[in-house]
Amino acid sequence: xxxxxxxxxxxxxRVAEGLAAWWITGCAATPPSAPPPxxxxxxxxxxxxxxxxxxHEETAxxxxxxxxxxxxxxxxxxxxxxxxxxxxxPEQIEALRAGGPLLVATAATAGRATPFNRLLDEMVEQGxxxxxxxxxxxxxxxxxxxxxxxxxxxxxVLGKGPRRYGEALIRVELEPHAVIARLRPDAEPPxxxxxxxxxxxxxxxxxxxxxxxxxxxxxxxxxxxxxxFREYVLxxxxxxxxxxxxxxxxxxxVREERRLVxxxxxxxxxxxxxxxxxxRAWPEWIATGPAPTPWSRWxxxxxxxxxxxxxxxxxxxxxxxxxxxYDPTGPAIEGGQAAATSGHTSR
Numbered sequence: 001x002x003x004x005x006x007x008x009x010x011x012x013x014r015v016a017e018g019l020a021a022w023w024i025t026g027c028a029a030t031p032p033s034a035p036p037p038x039x040x041x042x043x044x045x046x047x048x049x050x051x052x053x054x055x056h057e058e059t060a061x062x063x064x065x066x067x068x069x070x071x072x073x074x075x076x077x078x079x080x081x082x083x084x085x086x087x088x089x090p091e092q093i094e095a096l097r098a099g100g101p102l103l104v105a106t107a108a109t110a111g112r113a114t115p116f117n118r119l120l121d122e123m124v125e126q127g128x129x130x131x132x133x134x135x136x137x138x139x140x141x142x143x144x145x146x147x148x149x150x151x152x153x154x155x156x157v158l159g160k161g162p163r164r165y166g167e168a169l170i171r172v173e174l175e176p177h178a179v180i181a182r183l184r185p186d187a188e189p190p191x192x193x194x195x196x197x198x199x200x201x202x203x204x205x206x207x208x209x210x211x212x213x214x215x216x217x218x219x220x221x222x223x224x225x226x227x228x229f230r231e232y233v234l235x236x237x238x239x240x241x242x243x244x245x246x247x248x249x250x251x252x253x254v255r256e257e258r259r260l261v262x263x264x265x266x267x268x269x270x271x272x273x274x275x276x277x278x279x280r281a282w283p284e285w286i287a288t289g290p291a292p293t294p295w296s297r298w299x300x301x302x303x304x305x306x307x308x309x310x311x312x313x314x315x316x317x318x319x320x321x322x323x324x325x326y327d328p329t330g331p332a333i334e335g336g337q338a339a340a341t342s343g344h345t346s347r
Contacts (some may be wrong), residue, residue: 018278062283065267066294068260072152072301073228076286079182079217080198082174082241084149084232085155085253087164093245093329102172102335103145107138114333116218128191130277133181133203136210137235146233147172150303154257157273157322160229167327169201169254171244175337178230179206179215186222200316214239228282228305234316242336248326258323265316270292277312281305 020257042223074081096102107117123134137143147198149172150156159165176196184190191202196214206213216233234240244250270277272295281299283289291297298311 007046020025020216041251065260065263065269066297069264069294069297069301071292072155073291074217074285075149075288075300076199077288080180080194080196081151081217081232082178082180082196082214084151084172084174084177084215084234085153085156086149086172087123087153087159087165087172087236088168090168090329092166092325093168093170093333096170096194096335097330097333101145101237102170102240102243103147103234105148106144111191114146114148115220115229115230116148116183116216117224119183119218123185123190128185129188130183132207133191133210136207137213137216140210141236142238143213145235145237149215149232149234152257152301153231153254153326154261154323155301155309156320157319158308160306162225164322167325168329169250170244170324171241171247171253172234173242173338174214175239175241177212178236178241179212179214180217181206182217182218182219184221186326211236211238218302219285221285225282225342228237228280228285230285230303238337240336242334244334246330246332247334248332251326251328254323254326258320261320261323264311265300265313265320269298270311270313270316272311277310281309315340 015199022171092104095104105114107113107121113121120134122128123131124138128134145172153169157164174196178196179193179201182192182194189203191203193206195201195205201212214234215233216234217230218228219234221228221230241327276295279295279299281302281303284296284299287296287300291300295311300307302309308318
């Protein structure tokens with residue numbers, strides 16, 4: 001059966017303690033959303049947690065907390081997304097309103113290259129696997145401007161570092177025929193490609209027609225990462241079917257996500273032991289199969305694996321408060337290829 005919490009906190013505390021004990025005694029078989037052992041750890045210290053097999057005998061109802069979280073999951077098996085959100089400042093929205101481009105950042109913006117742009121440089125300069133496509137993305141003028149996005153506003157609203165990205169929000173919809181590339185530098189091969197319908201596309205075809213690329217799903221995981229993270233790098237404005245700011249649909253999306261986060265904060269999930277709440281998120285980003293625990297479901301929605309996005313009450317309430325700061329920035333505006341074609345571009 002799917003995970004369902006009986007009333008009261010005592011049940012979850014007993015379950016969390018039991019799972020932790022099970023984990024430590026090594027009785028489990030499948031990797032969890034737990035921190036990987038340090039290189040110096042002995043084999044006896046390797047700890048794993050498996051959700052009981054019965055946890056998957058039923059499917060969560062469409063309105064359950066589990067099902068609402070699953071909608072936001074991005075996994076190693078399912079990472080093609082055409083509907084993305086990017087936080088920004090009201091000043092950047094005013095630039096859009098004045099007729100400026102959607103994609104603005106380059107490798108030289110702000111004087112320091114982003115991790116994505118630094119990775120492209122390293123791949124090209126060191127001749128690493130996948131350097132041919134890295135060079136195309138780095139050196140092709142039509143692909144050099146970026147905007148960084150994710151699938152769910154709540155997962156990036158606090159930012160990755162000490163500062164937030166802004167209180168304004170842009171929704172971006174890619175063309176159905178746009179190709180989304182996945183870049184995971186620790187994988188072999190580092191690149192893979194799918195179109196907007198999820199069909200695989202050969203790398204040779206992309207090298208021949210790089211203008212088909214709409215975004216890159218950039219994934220950085222592993223114990224060597226100070227903050228494991230992932231992002232969608234929008235890199236081709238010609239593959240943006242539609243973008244919008246301040247629409248009723250965006251307002252409702254933010255409201256729905258805030259309700260989800262607050263419901264999670266009020267649930268037994270947020271009352272788990274510090275050990276369980278401290279499980280790392282990134283192993284779930286590369287895991288396969290159904291999410292084994294309710295905490296795994298939360299982890300599969302995240303873009304950043306750091307303390308501020310742990311599923312504890314304090315962190316969840318901080319995320320909800322940040323979503324409350326959403327600023328529609330005045331009248332709604334829209335743009336993109338579809339809006340231009342229909343004559344509905346509003347700037």
